[in-house]
Amino acid sequence: MKILVCITHVPDTTSKIQFTDNNTQFDKTGVQFIIGPYDDYALARAVELRDQTSGSLTVLNVGEAETEPTLRKALAIGADEAIRVNAFPSDSLFVANQIAHYAKEGGYDLILMGRESIDFNGGMVHGMVAEMLGMPSISPVMKLDLEGETAKLAREIEGGKEYLEVNLPFVAGCQEPIAEWKIPNMRGIMSARTKPLNVVEAVSEDAATKTISYELPPAKGAVKLIDKDNVEELVQLLQNEAKVL
Amino acid sequence: MSILVYIEHADGAVKKTSLEALSYAKALAEKEGKEVTAVALGTIDQGALAKAGSAGAAKVLQVEDDKLNAGIIQAHANVVAQAFEKVGADTLVLAKSSLGDAVAARLTIKLNAGLVSNVVALPETDGGYKVKRSIYTGKAFAYSEITTANKILAVKKNAVALKVDGADAPVEKLEVTLSDSDFAAKITSTDKATDEISLPEADIIVSGGRGMKGPENWNLIEDLAKAMGAATGCSKPVSDSGWRPHHEHVGQTGVKVAPSLYVAVGISGAIQHLAGVNASKYIVVINKDPEAPFFKAADYGIVGDAFEVLPKLTEAVKAIK
Numbered sequence: 001m002k003i004l005v006c007i008t009h010v011p012d013t014t015s016k017i018q019f020t021d022n023n024t025q026f027d028k029t030g031v032q033f034i035i036g037p038y039d040d041y042a043l044a045r046a047v048e049l050r051d052q053t054s055g056s057l058t059v060l061n062v063g064e065a066e067t068e069p070t071l072r073k074a075l076a077i078g079a080d081e082a083i084r085v086n087a088f089p090s091d092s093l094f095v096a097n098q099i100a101h102y103a104k105e106g107g108y109d110l111i112l113m114g115r116e117s118i119d120f121n122g123g124m125v126h127g128m129v130a131e132m133l134g135m136p137s138i139s140p141v142m143k144l145d146l147e148g149e150t151a152k153l154a155r156e157i158e159g160g161k162e163y164l165e166v167n168l169p170f171v172a173g174c175q176e177p178i179a180e181w182k183i184p185n186m187r188g189i190m191s192a193r194t195k196p197l198n199v200v201e202a203v204s205e206d207a208a209t210k211t212i213s214y215e216l217p218p219a220k221g222a223v224k225l226i227d228k229d230n231v232e233e234l235v236q237l238l239q240n241e242a243k244v245l
Numbered sequence: 246m247s248i249l250v251y252i253e254h255a256d257g258a259v260k261k262t263s264l265e266a267l268s269y270a271k272a273l274a275e276k277e278g279k280e281v282t283a284v285a286l287g288t289i290d291q292g293a294l295a296k297a298g299s300a301g302a303a304k305v306l307q308v309e310d311d312k313l314n315a316g317i318i319q320a321h322a323n324v325v326a327q328a329f330e331k332v333g334a335d336t337l338v339l340a341k342s343s344l345g346d347a348v349a350a351r352l353t354i355k356l357n358a359g360l361v362s363n364v365v366a367l368p369e370t371d372g373g374y375k376v377k378r379s380i381y382t383g384k385a386f387a388y389s390e391i392t393t394a395n396k397i398l399a400v401k402k403n404a405v406a407l408k409v410d411g412a413d414a415p416v417e418k419l420e421v422t423l424s425d426s427d428f429a430a431k432i433t434s435t436d437k438a439t440d441e442i443s444l445p446e447a448d449i450i451v452s453g454g455r456g457m458k459g460p461e462n463w464n465l466i467e468d469l470a471k472a473m474g475a476a477t478g479c480s481k482p483v484s485d486s487g488w489r490p491h492h493e494h495v496g497q498t499g500v501k502v503a504p505s506l507y508v509a510v511g512i513s514g515a516i517q518h519l520a521g522v523n524a525s526k527y528i529v530v531i532n533k534d535p536e537a538p539f540f541k542a543a544d545y546g547i548v549g550d551a552f553e554v555l556p557k558l559t560e561a562v563k564a565i566k
Contacts, residue, residue: 013497014516017384037498091389092360093353116346118497118520120380120387122362127318127350136429137318139347142491152433156343157316158255158445160437160492166430173347176498177491208359208393212375215386223530223540228549234529235561237545242527244449244506245473245562
């Protein structure tokens with residue numbers, strides 16, 4: 001079983017989002033970057049499936065040199081090797097092109113990633129990669145078990161779950177509770193230093209969109225506090241001021 | 246030229262988010278001198294489909310095939326691509342949703358189209374085709390330019406006002422070609438809570454956190470939700486401890502919601518929870534800890550014990566209904 005997990009390198013959820021250069025660049029000052037939380041779920045399940053099948057697990061990120069600590073963390077969690085496609089991930093089509101190009105050569109049985117990144121929240125890359133490779137795509141996947149060449153999955157639908165079966169190979173966008181996040185242990189951290197992290201150059205493919213500028217939402221006004229013994233006032237405000245009741 | 250809108254339906258009705266996408270497409274069509282055609286997949290009552298006209302569709306194409314009732318991504322993408330070509334469209338509009346995202350992603354390749362997701366406003370077309378989108382889970386916006394001739398816009402829930410005028414649209418059958426490979430993924434069963442209001446669709450949501458102390462107290466949340474006509478949600482620790490099912494978990498890694506009113510009871514407001522609710526129009530926070538970070542994100546707040554406040558609030562809501 002050959003598994004490919006594609007990860008994003010994104011600002012920690014708690015980061016304060018700011019922009020520089022007249023709102024055209026993301027301000028990285030003081031921002032800690034992490035493996036995308038949904039990608040972390042995909043990686044955790046992939047480690048388990050690799051162990052079950054005695055297979056191999058490759059982790060891939062499209063990014064510049066600064067993303068290598070994030071890839072090292074994925075190696076510490078359990079990936080066998082890491083690939084960095086050396087390019088700025090300019091849009092989802094560009095990223096999907098790089099993944100599909102790399103995966104085409106690799107003969108992967110399973111391509112997993114998070115349902116979406118937490119920076120641009122597009123949730124598009126898994127579907128694009130699947131279409132480029134002519135494979136089925138399934139998202140958002142909450143459960144993934146293998147029975148030989150068949151995978152049994154559960155995906156979230158509005159107000160419930162749907163159970164599916166699909167033959168390998170396929171592409172899945174993952175989310176919780178597919179597996180518990182894995183925290184690297186000391187052995188993992190030590191062995192990650194010697195595992196291969198290969199850098200490959202990007203294939204030249206045009207992007208279909210480009211981001212011109214950014215904007216922050218207007219600041220939130222102060223909360224209007226209502227006395228706990230006067231809940232009627234809240235109902236009245238919701239009805240007449242907010243007009244939502 | 247035409248704008249095609251992929252509409253989703255549930256239990257015989259076009260989803261509200263798809264009606265919003267239709268309203269968006271209609272405003273775009275008026276700006277660009279185009280016509281809006283909707284495409285619906287699966288068996289659905291024609292009268293219900295005709296209602297798509299009320300939100301802006303001049304015509305509805307229906308691909309009536311039982312196999313399309315389930316949201317098999319490859320099959321849906323293939324059908325929409327054929328409809329797109331059939332009507333001579335250059336723009337596809339759809340509501341951002343789990344299924345919509347997955348279908349749209351495949352269509353970008355099939356149609357050689359540029360896609361922008363989480364769209365919150367009509368495109369600006371002076372010198373390029375610039376679309377405003379929500380990014381960083383609602384913490385910022387970006388203006389993205391689409392550089393391809395074909396365009397796909399996935400509209401964020403509650404970002405555009407729904408406009409309905411009562412007009413019905415003619416429904417036409419559309420014949421498409423599908424192969425077995427489109428149905429490579431097979432749905433074996435569905436596990437759906439049918440008597441609940443779906444969270445992503447809900448206009449009002451009442452959510453409970455650890456402050457509710459245990460699942461046995463959820464009747465207080467449910468009573469208020471019932472009085473308000475709301476869906477119920479919960480915070481991550483609540484679903485993690487099994488007090489409530491996972492599909493009720495609102496937050497960064499759970500369901501992201503954008504209701505008109507979000508009522509958070511006994512939830513402190515961890516950043517991951519805020520990321521899932523910050524698109525709500527109004528937020529009410531009820532918490533006995535005046536220092537709870539959620540108060541900073543709230544429009545209205547009550548500092549008090551949920552067990553005292555909730556029954557009184559439920560009665561007060563009932564009194565005005």
